[in-house]
Amino acid sequence: MSRGWLALALIAALFSGPASSLPAQTADASGSAQRCYDYRYGGDGLLTDYRQSLKHCRQAAEQGSANAQTLLAELYFLGLGSAQDLAGALHWYTQAALQGHAHAQLMLHEMYRLGLGTVRNPQAARYWLHKAAVNGHPQALAFTATAP
Numbered sequence: 001m002s003r004g005w006l007a008l009a010l011i012a013a014l015f016s017g018p019a020s021s022l023p024a025q026t027a028d029a030s031g032s033a034q035r036c037y038d039y040r041y042g043g044d045g046l047l048t049d050y051r052q053s054l055k056h057c058r059q060a061a062e063q064g065s066a067n068a069q070t071l072l073a074e075l076y077f078l079g080l081g082s083a084q085d086l087a088g089a090l091h092w093y094t095q096a097a098l099q100g101h102a103h104a105q106l107m108l109h110e111m112y113r114l115g116l117g118t119v120r121n122p123q124a125a126r127y128w129l130h131k132a133a134v135n136g137h138p139q140a141l142a143f144t145a146t147a148p
Contacts, residue, residue, distance in 0.1 A: 033060035033068045040071055040080075050081030061092060069096035070104045077107070077116075086117025097128065102135035109140070 038044040039053035054075050060068030073092035076085040090111055096104035105128045111117055113125035132140035 032056040032063070033065040036060050036065075036068045036071050040075070050075060052081075054081035061095070064099075066096040066099040066101040066104070069093075069099075070101050070107075073104065073107065086111070090117040097131065100131075100135055102132045102137035102140065105129075105132035105135060106137050106140050109143075 033056075034044075036053055036057035036059075038046045039049045039056060042048040054072070057068045057072035057075060061072045069092045073089045073096065075081050076092065077089035078084065090108070093104045093107045093111065097108050108128040109125050109132060112121045112128065114120070129140055129143060133144045
């Protein structure tokens with residue numbers, strides 16, 4: 001299985017629905033964080049438009065929105081709105097994870113575990129899985145409950 005298809009399968013398995021595991025939206029003066037989400041998932045009467053989502057996600061991510069950083073990372077991870085960029089995904093998942101975003105932490109676990117956009121690093125993978133579980137991510141809690 002190619003890395004591209006593996007990445008798509010990984011995301012499909014980890015996302016149970018739009019924003020189901022995302023924390024509440026943080027305040028964002030420009031509204032870019034909300035537009036990031038709306039264009040990604042077709043919310044607020046907008047059609048899904050990955051390029052517009054990428055634009056708004058980038059603006060809000062640079063302003064520090066952990067939700068937008070996570071969605072921007074997802075767009076890069078999947079190659080939606082631009083070419084797939086695993087290094088970019090790793091960067092933005094890390095920014096969000098450092099703010100305590102549980103889903104970003106779980107995605108870092110997977111990226112380090114599988115060596116996607118980085119070298120395989122089992123220690124870093126375990127660290128981010130633990131952080132995601134501590135922050136209550138359902139899949140992280142399930143993974144840690146079944147770990148040997």
